[in-house]
Amino acid sequence: MGSVQSFRQLCDRQKNTNVHLSLPAVCIVWQTAMIILFGVFIRYNEESDPHWVETKRKKNISSDIENDFYFRYPSFQDVHVMIFVGFGFLMTFLKRYSFGAVGFNFLIAAFGLQWALLMQGWFHSLDYTDGKIKIGVENLINADFCVAGCLIAYGAVLGKVSPVQLLVLTLFGITLFAVEEYIILNLIHARDAGGSMVIHMFGAYYGLAISWMLYRPNLDQSSRLQGSVYHSDVFAMIGTLFLWMFWPSFNSAITDHGDGQHRAAINTYLALSSTVLTTVAVSSLFQKHGKLDMVHIQNSTLAGGVAVGTAAEFMLMPYGSLIVGFCCGIISTLGYIYLTPFMEKHLKIQDTCGIHNLHALPGFIGGIVGAITAAAASESVYGTEGLVNTFDFEGEFKDMKPTRQGGHQAAGMCVAICFGIGGGILVGCILRLPIWGDPADDNCFDDEAYWEVPEDEESIPPILQYNNHMRNKDVTESNFTVEQN
Amino acid sequence: MGSVQSFRQLCDRQKNTNVHLSLPAVCIVWQTAMIILFGVFIRYNEESDPHWVETKRKKNISSDIENDFYFRYPSFQDVHVMIFVGFGFLMTFLKRYSFGAVGFNFLIAAFGLQWALLMQGWFHSLDYTDGKIKIGVENLINADFCVAGCLIAYGAVLGKVSPVQLLVLTLFGITLFAVEEYIILNLIHARDAGGSMVIHMFGAYYGLAISWMLYRPNLDQSSRLQGSVYHSDVFAMIGTLFLWMFWPSFNSAITDHGDGQHRAAINTYLALSSTVLTTVAVSSLFQKHGKLDMVHIQNSTLAGGVAVGTAAEFMLMPYGSLIVGFCCGIISTLGYIYLTPFMEKHLKIQDTCGIHNLHALPGFIGGIVGAITAAAASESVYGTEGLVNTFDFEGEFKDMKPTRQGGHQAAGMCVAICFGIGGGILVGCILRLPIWGDPADDNCFDDEAYWEVPEDEESIPPILQYNNHMRNKDVTESNFTVEQN
């Protein structure tokens, strides 16, 4: 017990946000490591290699348009926008943390996707003949997906950690993700096209566990910066909308060619539409005078996309998608109203962006919906070949039955939660070490800590600002009477 | 006469913007209705159904890439961006109505597209063998198109109506749209790839008629909020640019595979380029000192895309597209300078976003251009097969001649105008009922009415703001001498 206490004391000593050496050192060392590992391991796959012209002939492929690039590149670019603009701008809602929101999101995504290409490559794209990872557009999409898990986790600790901590969070997050994903998709053989379990549940619980480990009892010292201002809420809507619009691409990006991608896009489109209406309804119902709250519109409207992730490629049916979206809009908004304050007060989990309501809860619903939809699958609905294709009942799983598949889906959820919470506690321990340059309690949510912030006229007291204004304009006479008193 | 007056008095009684019950009730009830109707009617079509693998074999389709998804999905996503980011941000130009602009746009689009899938489905995608509507990516695009009509109408009443009124406007708007579209495209057999008539003329006249019915003689009471501020104009440019850039996708999204989509994209790209130059020219010419007006740049630059909508898939020729854009830039900008004030003063039509200049006038030009281009079509220009494909001279219209097609195009315009004005008057009557929670005249264009607006430092009187600032910072000594007087 004593050692725990002294560990705590060690961690809570005077904060210093100077990352003058640690941030450059980590960036340069890790990027150098990436170059070396890429040099050893990563090569182009046969569809991005100049021998493609021979591959085509050998495999009797009639046209370049059959290259996987043309099936997946438009979806890839949409996913890319979600990762960098969607997640980045969604977090700009705080009045003075927009640089950190967009900038650190940019940094950790750019690092994370490199590490993800390696980690996922070892598990999924290793060519055993030469020991190399062969990459193509599908790997790029999967790397972006992998990064999404870490960006979700960033949402929980937004404004309370240093960029070095974020890079550590990302390094471990990607590693855990790749292992968890391999277990769920390959060993357990659960299906998870849009990553309700693999991405959203894992990412959310990972972030919440870290936030719990980094609990700040005196965070109200920076309460002046915890809200939004008018324009920061509009910026955040850019993030919301690009996530919302491109979510059909997210959920369909790596599903089967043809009807698989087509159906996943339709289901996601419908689920998201439905969520918007119930979010508005609950937001209005639970506020005084029925006024809408931007926090709900920015976040809960997206819950349907999360929840339909697993089942998007299944025969969820259009009305099924609407029902999933309907429920998620309600649950997610209620989460913002009741659960977030409860968790902060009683569970000591400070969740800046409310990822519990946007990713954990809808991810959980998504996992359940996926399990039920899989268990209910039948040859009459899917067709004999369709069932095999959709659920990939091939190879060692060729005798799998839909009902058993439902059980496997549920098992996948457990793995995602365990990896999220367990990994988060472990990484949270590491991030408590007093070497990472995180901000003090009264210095959170403030870009001043890590950014050169322009001398904004707005931040100067108005009277002084007026004086400056006059001085700049070199005005000698003044109709400004106050000073003449 | 007396009854009209008492109706007016009834409608103009004390306003109350409280939508505490009506908004949630409408959202929940309508979304529930959507779920039931989708359950009864909507199914996947053969390209999004798992039986696709069998369909391919039966129809001798060689590759998954022949699935319509790959022809249309990139365009669909661009159209989706136009609907949610394009229209949404275009309307953020008002200084304190950005939440309403983006947020209500989001709400009515999300509701509208569900209702549009049903309404358009009954007319166009009903499978008579089982009475179900079979949807695929083309239905999603058409639903987005249908929603666009209502979002155009929203532009006319922006800031003056409640979200409940907007939902009513959308419900009726989508219904009218689907009927009007069926008459124009199927019964009259007019072609309208980019919807100059079907979408823009209908939407604009619908909105203008509603705005006329909801005329507010004392709207100048909220004139303090009718302008823009610097940053709100920059936000609006996000909307403008995403509309402008993706308009080639809008006009080519549902045209014929191959040369049809290709040509529509080229024509739209050219028309829009030309519009920008003439908009700048006229804006500069008619302002003192030649200064440009952001209102024109935000709106009139888009007129070329509207006007080239009908003829985009025809042999308009590249120079023809430039000419259309040239004229529209001039006419639309002059509309903002002269027509909008005239209409407000003399016709009692208050058109917040100037949709008359951006959609009605260019839509009208587009209809005319379409009729002329169709009438002038010949086998020497299109080729025998090309003519049949482009104008769909098949089935009962297989003896149609281009000259007659020109007449049908003109007839289509009349239907669009009639449905717009007639429907708008009808819906305007309904919206005058005193039950919808619309704002009072001195409360228009203000997000405070329906949104929890953050306590913005800017909106607090500056002296108090400074005091707050000091209090927050817990500063005891002060070099701020005014208060010490």
Add this chain to the structure above:
Amino acid sequence: MGSVQSFRQLCDRQKNTNVHLSLPAVCIVWQTAMIILFGVFIRYNEESDPHWVETKRKKNISSDIENDFYFRYPSFQDVHVMIFVGFGFLMTFLKRYSFGAVGFNFLIAAFGLQWALLMQGWFHSLDYTDGKIKIGVENLINADFCVAGCLIAYGAVLGKVSPVQLLVLTLFGITLFAVEEYIILNLIHARDAGGSMVIHMFGAYYGLAISWMLYRPNLDQSSRLQGSVYHSDVFAMIGTLFLWMFWPSFNSAITDHGDGQHRAAINTYLALSSTVLTTVAVSSLFQKHGKLDMVHIQNSTLAGGVAVGTAAEFMLMPYGSLIVGFCCGIISTLGYIYLTPFMEKHLKIQDTCGIHNLHALPGFIGGIVGAITAAAASESVYGTEGLVNTFDFEGEFKDMKPTRQGGHQAAGMCVAICFGIGGGILVGCILRLPIWGDPADDNCFDDEAYWEVPEDEESIPPILQYNNHMRNKDVTESNFTVEQN
């Protein structure tokens, strides 16, 4: 000597920013000229012409999906976003020049792409049978590329020139670009998929030479407007991110179908990721307290995309891309820290956006990397056919060897630099004429010069603003004690 001096005096006389006649005149005349030239020269190519159905049959093309439209349209739209939103918003970082940044970017891009279709068409798409230029989607992409060169140049003179000057800059820029491109790609037979040399080096040296010619010794008179404010930096990040995300599309948009596009996208994706980490590292290392500078994050993170432009379609290998990105992030950021101030002080080159660091230096690196990668190419790596396809060793160049190709690549760089500097000096001379309405030294970086700027509450002295506020609200009693003194 005397004549030079009197030329200078002529040019430096009293400035007048009134473009009341010149701007409309130039726009209308040039747009009219475009219409005439398009009428004479431009037609649809066989893939966008209604005879496509016959072409398909004649060329034995099995499906509409083989139309080039489907290979390139998604990339085209991404490039289009980079040109209009990417470049436009990247330049909004100045506190009071966002209208000019986005608006003039819009204007010159819309004009430039029309002129580019003609200029590039004469060189590359002229059908000698009928003397017409036949355009399709690839021409649209190339026109956007061509415009990019001029937008880069705009970055150097941002805030210091009039819109008329920008149109002149664009007219000559596009013309020079098309000639330079023809020499480099066709006569010298250098390869340059992403335009490191053709677009970035040319554009940057063109802009820098113009800026040198337009040197303003007293530019510090408008130093109050040369910085950013908080929100303008966030707006600029929209530009940065859309450039960053869509750069893989830029570099792969016109490469060979199949593996060429696939590989170019992968290489660009990787190079850009790597650049982000080294930019952050150097930015933090060279600032006091390790704080990051938004200027670096907004700009240097993009350098990797520039530098990988030429070699993106070659076998640069994934680790090679990372190395290129690694170096460029460092060099570009150091350029912002040391070179930009040096150039302004000692070379009299005022480079508003630092295009030397973002385009010239990385473009130079890109040219070198391209030359080395080409020279090192071998049949064992590319395959016999792959080598011929990738380097286009066909026709008169069918005996070309990779080593010699490396020399040709280097020669291409020299041409790009010469055209850039030479053209820039020439055009700079023209732009010094005192007829263009450019702003005075104390009036630079200010939207007031060319735009109707809304009466922003923020720009009114706060006490007066408060008074206005009270007056508007019609408040008679006041708890604002200062005035009561």
